[in-house]
Amino acid sequence: MLDKLQAVEDKFRELESLVSDPAVIADMEKWQRYAKEHAQLLPIVEKFRAYKRTVQGIADAKEMLADGDAEMKVLAEEELHALKAEKEKLGAELPILLLPKDPNDEKNVIVEIRGGVGGDEAALFAGDLFRMYSRYAERQGWRVELLNANATGIGGFKEVTFLVAGYGAYSKLKYESGTHRVQRVPVTESGGRIHTSAATVAVLPEAEEVDVAIAPGDLRIDTYCASGAGGQYVNRTETAIRITHIPTGIVVQCQDEKSQLKNKAKAMKVLRARIQDKARQEQEAAVAADRRSQVGSGDRSERIRTYNFPQGRVTDHRIGLTLHKIDAILNGELDALFAALITADQAERLKRVHS
Structure with a gap:
């Protein structure tokens, strides 16, 4: 591990020299690439340097114990105890910093929530989850943009799709993919019986156009009149968009905007994310046969969490x-x-690294 960390520090020094090189500074694209890599290595290097200072401090304290007077030995003993604890703490943190980074961690995410078994109660729970993630995003200073919603007349959603834009959104929200279960007495239940309902959540890293190439000939685009809860027409113009990606069979739709152009742009954003996610899942399935053993594997058939209202608890x-x-x-x-x-x-x- 220490050899790997030393190699990282050597690379960091090389990048430090490059980002201050006038020839590199003149080439903005190259400078940005080096500066980004330099910033990514900084936390590892800082922690490694702290570890090396601690190791040196332990050696110095031991020397004081061997050669110092009685008073100095007492001080050295105290310092040695604190430094050993610090070394153990840093030694546990350093391997984590060396783990490969998820390339999607910094990206925005597209979240899709669908009410599952439970009818109206499942739709209400889907609405609860949407508000939960929206409030969390607000606490993080992230932006939430509604992409598509199929609302019910009682305040829930049969399905809702939204974008969460903010640095590191995927690194936190990626663990939310799966089936969420709720146990509570529905507002429509007169007998006071507890019902169990569910909603599925899919969290997809936002895909840029450069990430996913989509040939126009692979798309079938249909337009229709947008409708609201209960089937009422939002307007009589065909502004809603349904896009089918013929090679994969993926279908997305958007009716949130009054402009057909805006709805198409939003639908394409979701489509790119779904195509990328499908490719990612296929790749991971080929590499690891049992993805469900991994936290945050994204297996949407897996029940990941229960929200039990009578007991006031949430269990992951x-x-x-x-x-x-x-x-x-x-x-x-x-x-x-x-x-x-x-x-x-x-x-x-x-x-898995050490197995």
Whole structure:
């Protein structure tokens, strides 16, 4: 590990020299590439240098213990104890920093939520999840843009698709793909019985045009009149768009905007993300036969979390974590949940590296 870290520091020094080279500065594209790589290595190098300073401090403290007077030895003993604890802490953090980065972590995401089993109650729960993620995004300073929604008349969604734009959005929200289950007494239930409903969540990294090449001949584009909850027409003009990607059979639609052009642009954004996600899943399936063992694998048939209202708890089944603060979580307070998922993911990846 130390050899790898030293190689990273050597590369960092090389990049440090390059980003201050006048010839490189004159070539903006090259400078930006080097500067980005330099910034990515900075946290690893800072931690490694702190580790080396700690190791040197331990050596100095041991020398003081051997050669110092009685008073100095007491001070050295105290310092040695603190430095050993610091070395152990840094030694646990450094392998995590060396784990390969997910190339999508910095990207915006497209989130799709669909009400599953449970009828109106499932649609209401889909609405709860949409508000939960929207409030979390607001806390992070991220922007939420509605792309498509099929609303019900009672405040829920049969399905809703939205963009979350902000640095690192995918790194946090990628763990949300899967089936979310809710247990509560529906507002429509007069007998007070607890019902179980579900909604599925898909989190896709936003794909740029350069990431996914789509030939115009591979698309079938249909237009229709946008309609609102209960089937009422939003307008009589065919502004809604349905796009079918013929090679994959993927179908997306958008009716949120009053402009056909804007709806088409939004639909294409979703289509690119879905095509990229399909390719990613196929690639991962070829490399790893059992993706479901991984935290955040994105298997949408997997029940990942239960929201139990009578007990006021939220349980993430992948990591066995239960938090008794359902109201706070549904209000977008997801930091504790995401921190636990990230830690579990890192532990699993470290285990695979050393196996």
